[in-house]
Amino acid sequence: xxxxxxxxxxxxxxxxxxxxxxxxxxxxxxxxxxxxxxxxxxxxxxxxxxxxxxxxxxxxxxxxxxxxxxxxxxxxxxxxxxxxxxxxxxxxxxxxxxxxxxxxxxxxxxxxxxxxxxxxxxxxxxxxxxxxxxxxxxxxxxxxxxxxxxxxxxxxxxxxxxxxxxxxxxxxxxxxxxxxxxxxxxxxxxxxxxxxxxxxxxxxxxxxxxxxxxxxxxxxxxxxxxxxxxxxxxxxxxxxxxxxxxxxxxxxxxxxx
Numbered sequence: 001x002x003x004x005x006x007x008x009x010x011x012x013x014x015x016x017x018x019x020x021x022x023x024x025x026x027x028x029x030x031x032x033x034x035x036x037x038x039x040x041x042x043x044x045x046x047x048x049x050x051x052x053x054x055x056x057x058x059x060x061x062x063x064x065x066x067x068x069x070x071x072x073x074x075x076x077x078x079x080x081x082x083x084x085x086x087x088x089x090x091x092x093x094x095x096x097x098x099x100x101x102x103x104x105x106x107x108x109x110x111x112x113x114x115x116x117x118x119x120x121x122x123x124x125x126x127x128x129x130x131x132x133x134x135x136x137x138x139x140x141x142x143x144x145x146x147x148x149x150x151x152x153x154x155x156x157x158x159x160x161x162x163x164x165x166x167x168x169x170x171x172x173x174x175x176x177x178x179x180x181x182x183x184x185x186x187x188x189x190x191x192x193x194x195x196x197x198x199x200x201x202x203x204x205x206x207x208x209x210x211x212x213x214x215x216x217x218x219x220x221x222x223x224x225x226x227x228x229x230x231x232x233x234x235x236x237x238x239x240x241x242x243x244x245x246x247x248x249x250x251x252x253x254x255x256x257x
Contacts, residue, residue: 005065012058019045078123078143079116080105082153085144087217095213100178100204107177111163112156119152147232150221154233157222161245171211178206178214212255219252 023041024033045051084104090096109116126148131138143149164170216223222241225233230240237244 005062008058008061008065015054016045016051019051078127079108079120079152081140082123082144082149083108083156083218085140086220087214090213090217096210097204100206103178103180103204107174108156111160115159119156122152123149150229150232151236153221154236157219158237158245161219161248164248164251167248167251175206175208175211178210179204208256212252215252216255219249223249223252 020041023045024038080101084091084101087096091098112119123143126146127143130142130146134142221229222233222245225241234240242249
């Protein structure tokens, strides 16, 4: 949930509370304000027509917020589905907990920066196009196997591999990121820092076993490619995965699940 909706509700409430104070001060400036008097003021405000235009305007703005957040959710859903699909079996078998998903999406955001939004919009458009083309026959597997979706996936994986040039340092950082709750993840200037969790924050369980399983599954689209994918990848990157991110894949192959 974004911040615009709660801010709108707070602003709306503040306007109503200010109106209550003004009504009380205006009508009973020199009189004691009893509970019965306060009830009379509130009852009057409840049926006052002076708020009609205000409520209509707030309602329209609230609907805009809802529509924007639905669009944002769909955008993140398409890209998020694409990125976590290689790990779906790990989540299904509970080798990985779904509790880490918010931190996983934060990780993608940290690595990609502004491109996360670009990839999200690209995935959303592609899903929409496929739905229009295929109608009721559309399935998410069609999206996962789509050439454009694979391109987004591969470019993201290459960026992730590039961010792990200092393997041990980045591995330690990633495990801490997965262990802590989203409130401990910094998305500001210190983007690759994880703040110490507060006493009330329960860290997620994420150890070396989980790390190896996570990344070996995440990168399986690059380590287990068919001939058609190998050709497309080479056309886009000018090299095969082992030449492009070979050092990362060597570390990954040596990772003990």
